[in-house]
Amino acid sequence: xxxxxxxxxxxxxxxxxxxxxxxxxxxxxxxxxxxxxxxxxxxxxxxxxxxxxxxxxxxxxxxxxxxxxxxxxxxxxxxxxxxxxxxxxxxxxxxxxxxxxxxxxxxxxxxxx
Amino acid sequence: xxxxxxxxxxxxxxxxxxxxxxxxxxxxxxxxxxxxxxxxxxxxxxxxxxxxxxxxxxxxxxxxxxxxxxxxxxxxxxxxxxxxxxxxxxxxxxxxxxxxxxxxxxxxxxxxxx
Numbered sequence: 001x002x003x004x005x006x007x008x009x010x011x012x013x014x015x016x017x018x019x020x021x022x023x024x025x026x027x028x029x030x031x032x033x034x035x036x037x038x039x040x041x042x043x044x045x046x047x048x049x050x051x052x053x054x055x056x057x058x059x060x061x062x063x064x065x066x067x068x069x070x071x072x073x074x075x076x077x078x079x080x081x082x083x084x085x086x087x088x089x090x091x092x093x094x095x096x097x098x099x100x101x102x103x104x105x106x107x108x109x110x111x112x113x
Numbered sequence: 114x115x116x117x118x119x120x121x122x123x124x125x126x127x128x129x130x131x132x133x134x135x136x137x138x139x140x141x142x143x144x145x146x147x148x149x150x151x152x153x154x155x156x157x158x159x160x161x162x163x164x165x166x167x168x169x170x171x172x173x174x175x176x177x178x179x180x181x182x183x184x185x186x187x188x189x190x191x192x193x194x195x196x197x198x199x200x201x202x203x204x205x206x207x208x209x210x211x212x213x214x215x216x217x218x219x220x221x222x223x224x225x226x227x
Contacts, residue, residue: 004156032213043119043203043218044157051213089156093214099145099164099207100172101214103156 003027004092006104014112019077021107023090026071030092034101035064035075038087047088048075077109085111115140119204119219126226132177132191134222136204139185144206146187147216148179151201163187164209199226 005024013019023033031052036044050057050064050073057064063076077084090104116139126132138144148160159172161179169179176195180188187204201223205216 034215036218041201041221041223043205043221046215046217049213049215091157095212095214099147099162099170099214100159101157101216103158105154105156 002105003030004090004102004104006088006090006107008107009105010108010110012110012112013080015082016079019075019080019084019109019111021075021077021088021090021109023073023075023104024071025073025092027092027094027102028071029094030102031095032093033064033066033073034091034093035062036089036091037084038089038106044089080109080111082111082113085109115206115217117204117206117217117219119202119222121222122220123223124225126194126224128196128226129193132189132194132198132224134189134202134204134224136187136189136219137185138206141185141206141208143184143209145209146181147205147207148187148189149203149205149218151203151221153200157203161189194226196226199224 034049035047038044048059048062050066066073087106087108089106091101119136147162149157151157163181177191203221204219207216
């Protein structure tokens with residue numbers, strides 16, 4: 001049962017334009033969401049997170065939007081840069097002592113110069 | 114600042130051989146520690162986590178085990194490797210007592226079982 005889904009395995013975006021990565025979840029107990037960026041043969045790097053009490057969180061070029069009613073979140077990167085080319089994982093967590101992060105299968109973002 | 118180390122970076126092992134992967138965290142105390150595996154083309158699967166020395170929780174019953182002999186050391190082991198154990202193994206840590214589950218990952222170990 002895939003509780004966190006990233007339905008687009010890959011995405012190509014022109015340099016300087018906006019990249020939008022999407023993530024859907026099914027478990028209504030999830031209340032904290034994270035985005036990680038991963039280069040080949042390296043560990044994932046934490047990018048940005050959002051709590052369910054918010055619907056938007058911004059950090060520089062990265063913004064995460066959360067739509068709780070649709071159980072959907074998205075990561076916006078603007079402007080996109082060549083160094084943003086990587087695999088992006090969405091992850092979700094339920095609070096109150098739950099240690100588990102549930103990850104999506106990732107979206108490979110390619111920024112075209 | 115906190116640093117997480119994993120070794121070895123790559124490993125090629127024959128089927129049936131034992132395994133020991135090590136992870137250590139510096140710059141923090143009493144972290145929560147995690148082992149994940151990423152199989153080819155898949156997401157990250159949580160294997161084990163630990164909230165303290167000697168405390169191990171298993172998420173997926175399989176051919177692997179974990180131990181935490183010291184506060185900042187987490188070890189992933191197997192007595193006999195299977196072909197299906199091949200993958201990219203990641204250790205992660207989380208500051209204890211934080212309300213939100215932000216985990217920080219090490220560089221990973223690429224394991225190939227032949």
